[in-house]
Amino acid sequence: MVISNTISIRYLKTIGIVNNGFNGRGFANPYDVTIGPEGNIFVLNRCDPARRNAIRVGVCNLNEEYLYEFGYGFGDGDGQMMLPVAMAFDSKGRLLITDEHTNRVTIYSDEGEVLGKWGHKGESEGEFNGPAGIATDSSGTVYICDQRNHRVQKYTADGRFLAQWGSQGTRAGEFNLPWGLGLDAENNVYVADWRNDRVQKFDSNGHYLKTIGDSEVEEEHLARPSAVSIDENGNIYVADWGNERVQVFNSEGEVIASLKGEATLSDWAKDFFESNPDEMETREISDLNPDVPDHLNNPYHISSQTEPFFWGPVSVRIDNDNRLYVVESNRHRIQIYEIE
C-alpha cells in the first residue's frame, strides 16, 4: 500500500501467467491493456520470436476468467500483427491497435473482427515511422505517438489526418522516440517522451503546457518512461520503464506515490503450483525478495531477480472504477491496484 497525504494506492491482485503455447489462458509478453465496453480486460500479447505466430489479444475479466482471444498470426496481412505496441477503444467501441513494424493502425471489433486499417511508412503528414502509444477522446479523435518521426499525430476515428506536432530534439515540445500517451478529462495530451526521460503535457491542439519528471531529484527523475495515464483527479501515473517502477505525480508535477510492485500468485499461478508441488515446496523456503549484490544493483537486474517487483512495466491504465493496471512485459502479468 502506498499512501501520501493526498492519495492512497492499495494493491489488489495479480492476473496472469506466462503462456508458453500458441493459445489459451495466460499472456505472452503483454504490451498493453485496456478495458472493453463490457468491462472486460483486453491484453495485447506482443509475443517473442518463438511464439510469434500466436500474436494476439487475450480477453479476461477481473475474476480471472479467460474468456476468449483473437489474432490472425504474424505478418502484414489484414488483421495480422508483427510488433504491436498499444491499443485503445474508441468512442464507437472499436479496438484500435498500433504496430510499429507494419506502420499501421488496425481497427477490430471487440470480438476481433477486422473492421479497417490505416497507415504506411513515411514521414509526411499522416504517415508513420513506428506508431506506438495511442489514445482516443470522447469525440472519437485519435492521438498516436509516431516514435521514429518524433511527433504526435491526430486523426479522425477512421484515420483521416487532422494535425501533428513535435520533431526530434530535447527542447520543450520536441521528442526523442516517444512511446505511450494518455489524455485527461480536458483532453490534454500527456506524452511519454521516452528517450528524453520525461513526460510532456500539451493541450489537444499540441500547445506545450508542462514537463514532468525531468528533475535531478532521484525520486522525481524518470528513466525511459513508456506510458502515462491520468486519473479523475488529474494525478499522473507514469510507467517509469527504465526504473522498473510506477511514479505518480499530482497535477503540479510533484511525486505523490511510487510503486515498485508487490505481485502475488494469480489464480492461474496457484493452479500451476497445485500440479507442481515440487516447485512449490522449494519456492516456500526461498526468498523471492533478496538483497542483490552491488554489481547487479540496478533496477533491471533487481527486478530480474525479485519476482514481486515490476519487470518491464510497459503500460499503465486506469479503469472507470479507479483501478490501476500495470502491464509487465517480462513477467507476463498485470498487477492491479485500487486508487482511493
Next chain:
Amino acid sequence: MSQDASLMAHLMRRAGFGATRNELEEYLSDGYKTTVEKLLNPGESNHMPDDLIRRYHVDQSELRQLDCAGAYWLYRMLTTSNSLEEKLALFWHGLFATGYAKLNQARALLNQIDMFRQYGFGSFRDLLVELSRDPAMILWLDNNENHKEAINENFGRELLELFSMGIGNYSEDDIKECAKAFTGWTLKNAEYMSVRASKDSIWPYGRIAWHYEYRANDHDSGEKKFLGEVGNFNGEDIVDIIVTQEPTARFLSTRLFQYFASDEVDDDGEQVIKAMMDSYFESGFKVSAVLRTLFNSDYFKSEKCRYSRVKGPVESVVGTARLAGSYQEPTLDVHSLWAQTMFMGQGLLAPPTVEGWHEGVEWIDSGSLVERINFAAKELSDPTKDGVQDIIRRVTSGYRDFIHPENLVDSCLDFMGPIQVEADTREGLIEFAESQGDLQLENGKTDEDGSAQIARLIGMIASTREYQLA
C-alpha cells in the same frame, strides 16, 4: 596495399572481428603499438544501447530463451567500439564453457559474459575467483551440490583440469581438497532455482535470475592439504595457490597463443609462449600483460602467423556482418544471425560440453563450410548494405570510366581487408570478374548494374578459402 595496413588488418582480425576501411584508417593513424595499448585498455564501450534493444526486442529484455540471449550478445559484438573486449569475452566463454541447456537461465549466462568483460583483462586470480562465484558456473558444474558433509568434485576437478593447470599437474587428493574448499559456494535460493532449471520451468511469471550466495554453515572450514600447502583453505586461498603454479602460466599462455596467434605451436611459437609466461608472473598474473607480449612479438607480426588460424563461426559471422554494415540498428531477423552461428557449429552460449568447442580445422566440415560460404557471400554481395556500398565507392573512386578486371579484383581485396590470397585464387577471381563483362564508370561512379557487378565480386571473394582464415 601497404605493409602497415596489412599488419594492422592482421591485428584486427585477431584482436577483433576484422576492420572496415574507415576503422583501419583510424588505427593506422594511431600506429601499431598505440593501437595495441588501446585494445588492451578499452575504457567505456560504445555499442548499441541496451534500452533501444530492450524496447524493440521484448524477448531480449526478458531473455526467456537461448536464441534471445545469443542475439543480444551478437548485437554487442556487431556494434562495439571495443573489439578486443568482446573477442576476449568470447575466448573466456570458450575456455570456461558454460551452456544454456542445463541452466535454462540466459540472464545468468549474460551476467557471466559481463563478468568476463569486467575481469577478462585483469588478474587471472581475480577472474578465477569471480568464475568460482559465478552462479551460472556453480549450477553448470554442480557446486550447489557440493556440501560440507558430502562433497561434489565436479567444479574442483574442472577448475584444475580445464580452467587453470591442465591434467597431470595435480593429484586426485588435490581435487578432493579443492572441492572441500569450495563447499558453501552456491547461489541464492539454490534449491528452487535448481528445480526450475532441471524442469526448464518458466512458470508462473517467467525466469528468475540468479546471484551468488555463500553459506558459511555449509562450508568445510577444516584443514586441507593442496598442492603441498596446508591450511584451513577457503576457495580464494585455493585460487591463490593455483595462480602461482608454472603449469597455470603455461596453460593460460598456450591457450591465448592458440586463440590469438596460431592453431599450431611450433618452436618459434614455443619461445613466444615462454615470454608470455614471464609476463604473467612479472605482472602479477595480468592477462593484459600476457596479451601485450604476444601482440608485440615478432612472431605475431610475421608473415608466418598471418592466415594461420581458421576463423571460428562467431568470428566469421560477426566479421562479415560488420564489414557489410548490417545490424547496426535493432533488426527483426537478428535471431537468424544467432541461428547461423549454430548452423556453423558454434552456437553462442551453447557450447557442446564443459570443454568448449574444438577449434582450428575442426571448425570446418562440408556442412558448416557451405553455411559459412553462403552466409558471407549473401551478406557481402548485397549492394544495398552500407558497408558494401562503402567498398564499392572506394574501389571506383580511383578510376574515371573503366576498371580492368585485374585492377578491380586487387582493389576489392584491398578494401575488404586488405586480404592476401594465393596466386591461383587471384586468377580465379580475375576470371570471374572478366566473365561479368566490362565495368563501365561515369566520372568514377557506377550505375545500379555496375554496383551489383562489383558486389557479386565481393561476394565471390567472401567465398574463397582465404576469407575463412584469420
